[in-house]
Amino acid sequence: MTEGPAHQSAESDTTRERLLESAERLFAERGYDATSVREITQAAHCNVASVNYHFGGKDNLYLQVFQRRLDALRRIRTGRLEQALEEAGDDADVELVLSTFTASFMEPLIDESEGRLIMELMAREMLDPHLPRHVLFETMIDPVRRSLASALRQVAPGLDQVSAELCVHSIVGQLVHVIHHARLRHGPDAPSWPAEELERMARHITRFSTAGVLAVAGGDGR
Amino acid sequence: MTEGPAHQSAESDTTRERLLESAERLFAERGYDATSVREITQAAHCNVASVNYHFGGKDNLYLQVFQRRLDALRRIRTGRLEQALEEAGDDADVELVLSTFTASFMEPLIDESEGRLIMELMAREMLDPHLPRHVLFETMIDPVRRSLASALRQVAPGLDQVSAELCVHSIVGQLVHVIHHARLRHGPDAPSWPAEELERMARHITRFSTAGVLAVAGGDGR
């Protein structure tokens, strides 16, 4: 009576999995330092010592939270681009690349909370690193940047490597800004964000950046 | 001998001012939670109790660090835009607005460390708020956004209010991304960042965004 054994969604999972889920949510909402091991274990309905038993410490639990999601997220980002370029063949253009990338970037923010949390975690980690220096870059940021730069150069032949990287910066900067903006508008603990607003942002960023890339690729006159 | 009375730059200032400077630097480097009152007072060469004596607490010290800089920074951002529009008169165009705003946004990152620190602080505060909700928005973000949106609509008459705000989002997103990118490249404790690299970024963002704004303002065909 006093202890409901299965009245919550993920109650039947392993303690280890419950810890990962609670930690992911709390780290994303409050950051590494502001989240205590006691809060995590309380949310996971288990003892304080569980974190050290299953993960060896708070820092390694934080690392495992990232490693569980990063590979899948990187494959989505890079895979969608390659797939779209392949399907379009010779019809591929800058707008296709940008709408595809923008969509793959924003999808996790809409449909499921899983992806939104790892985006929040990455944004925090960029500003306040608590992971080994290479983790985020080697398994996520650098491959995605290279993938987008390569795709842009395929559809905009006038784009040299340096300009392509600058355009990647402009596009990613706009998209990351969406995350910050959406959190400030709807709060950090909202389960998901309104799809129509995000889609309006996606259409704008695609249009804005398509013109930007073409201008940079085509020299001053076009 | 053991106590150098004036061997440091700001040694002769008041304890209150030394606290503000140490706090600004440490909060910018490590964030609010990761910076302890003891670290701040040690860096300011004074006692732990000084923070509570002069500011009433860590949270109010943090607030005062912001209030000391925000007004000046807002005036730079908005003032430069009005000044440039006034001087150019009828020759004002989108590129002028964007190069002016980009320059005013990036200048604090180059010439002096004072401005760079408040930029870092604002970036952290956006992700992990520790100020009263309204401070950052009412005295900084909203006025600057309105100023840039207004300037854009003056030089791009086809731009409606909603599209102008979306363009502001795109431009600010790129510029904020520069700060994050520069810190990751050159470390959070670098006194300033290489001017030539920032100027290259500024030129790119201006060109990229000019084309973006014109495309959004001009409808699909132009």
Place this chain on the structure above:
DNA sequence: GTGAGTATAAAACGAATGTTTTACTCCTGC
């Protein structure tokens, strides 16, 4: 000179942190 007020310093306080120790309950293999 003296007392009120200001500024600084040293020490102590209670609370919260991550981690470790210890004990208890299962379950499994034999």
Place this chain on the structure above:
DNA sequence: GCAGGAGTAAAACATTCGTTTTATACTCAC
């Protein structure tokens, strides 16, 4: 039946945190 490992829980651990208290110089008005 029982040794032994895995999982969990309660308690204690040492540290660190922001803050408060107490005491000590210094200044200036009277």
